[in-house]
Amino acid sequence: MTIIYSFIFCGFVCAIGQIILDNTKLTPGHVTSILVVLGAFLGMLGWYDKIIDMVGVGANIPITSFGNTLFLSAYKGFKSMGFIGIFSKMLSEVSLGICSAIIFSFLFSIPNKPKD
Amino acid sequence: MEKKEYQKLVKKTQPKPKRSNNLIKAFLCGGIIGSSCEVIRLLLINYFEIKKDASISIILLLLIGLSCFLTSFCDFDKYVIKFKAGLIVPITGFAHSIQSSALDYKKDGMITGLGANFFKLAGSVILYGIVSAFIFCILKVVFYG
Numbered sequence: 001m002t003i004i005y006s007f008i009f010c011g012f013v014c015a016i017g018q019i020i021l022d023n024t025k026l027t028p029g030h031v032t033s034i035l036v037v038l039g040a041f042l043g044m045l046g047w048y049d050k051i052i053d054m055v056g057v058g059a060n061i062p063i064t065s066f067g068n069t070l071f072l073s074a075y076k077g078f079k080s081m082g083f084i085g086i087f088s089k090m091l092s093e094v095s096l097g098i099c100s101a102i103i104f105s106f107l108f109s110i111p112n113k114p115k116d
Numbered sequence: 117m118e119k120k121e122y123q124k125l126v127k128k129t130q131p132k133p134k135r136s137n138n139l140i141k142a143f144l145c146g147g148i149i150g151s152s153c154e155v156i157r158l159l160l161i162n163y164f165e166i167k168k169d170a171s172i173s174i175i176l177l178l179l180i181g182l183s184c185f186l187t188s189f190c191d192f193d194k195y196v197i198k199f200k201a202g203l204i205v206p207i208t209g210f211a212h213s214i215q216s217s218a219l220d221y222k223k224d225g226m227i228t229g230l231g232a233n234f235f236k237l238a239g240s241v242i243l244y245g246i247v248s249a250f251i252f253c254i255l256k257v258v259f260y261g
Contacts, residue, residue: 001143003154010150010206011143017201018142022135028204029240036206036245044252057157058150060172061179061206063241070249078257086253088248096173097207098242100180101236105215108188112219 006058009051013062021065032063037069138200145202153179176207183208187215213237 017031026034039062048068052059059065069089077089088104092100153175159170176229179261186192192212196203203209214234233243 003151003158006154006170007151010145011145014202014205015139015143017205021201022138029237030200031201032204032209033240033244036241037248039240040212040245040248042136042251043249044256057153057175061150061174062146062209063205063210066207066210066241067245070245071252074182074249074253075138075256078253086186090249091252097176097180097210101179101184101211101238104184104190105153105180105211105218105234108126108184108215109218109222112188112222 002054002056003056005055009055010061011056013064035062035064036067039064040071041067043068043071066097067096123252144204145199146206149179149202149208157250165207179207180211183211184215187212188219210238210241 013035014041016037017049019062020026020031021028021036032038039048042064049072070093072094074086074090077085077087077092079085085106117154135136156175156178157171161168166174172253183192196212198211203212204219217233217236217238218230221229221236223229224233
């Protein structure tokens with residue numbers, strides 16, 4: 001059942017992005033930024049966790065989950081360490097996405113010849 | 117010719133984008149990515165006895181590695197133009213933007229080209245994600261404690 005929910009939710013988020021792309025003059029950069037802020041907002045309301053419980057991994061794939069995990073780890077940091085915790089724990093859980101993207105793209109760009 | 121008339125003419129002759137077609141493509145592409153990841157996760161949990169958190173990390177690593185690989189060795193740009201938001205909104209778009217800016221600016225040298233422009237497109241995601249998470253965190257602390 002979670003497979004169908006994943007299909008619907010992941011497709012729904014992509015469809016929202018496509019609607020924004022088609023009907024306005026915004027670029028893909030704008031769309032991803034808007035969706036990240038939206039994910040952080042849903043995380044603040046506590047709704048995104050419920051979506052993840054229901055949908056499964058389909059809710060971890062769209063870029064909205066990036067904002068949600070940023071918010072959650074910052075809030076956890078505040079709970080454990082106070083105001084300093086926001087700064088020290090903010091990137092702790094999204095580190096996987098950022099670091100793997102950096103390392104893979106650096107390694108794969110070495111054998112490629114520079115484009116003209 | 118006045119500006120308004122000219123703009124009317126331009127609007128007439130511009131090809132209209134096929135909105136419903138694009139929408140269906142994006143929905144299907146995103147849905148297929150999401151549901152196939154769910155299938156992989158169920159396989160990992162049931163047959164390889166991997167914990168739930170670790171399985172999500174493995175799937176994200178797979179997606180990011182795959183999209184970086186396809187961007188640098190195959191023509192991933194072609195599929196991004198075809199499916200648009202279906203590939204931009206999932207985490208594949210984040211990896212694709214980093215990889216393509218790395219490839220584009222490699223000709224300017226390793227430091228001033230590749231290093232300086234690495235986050236040219238993905239930087240906005242990280243910047244606005246962190247700023248908005250900080251603001252929302254402060255808001256939640258102030259109003260809910």
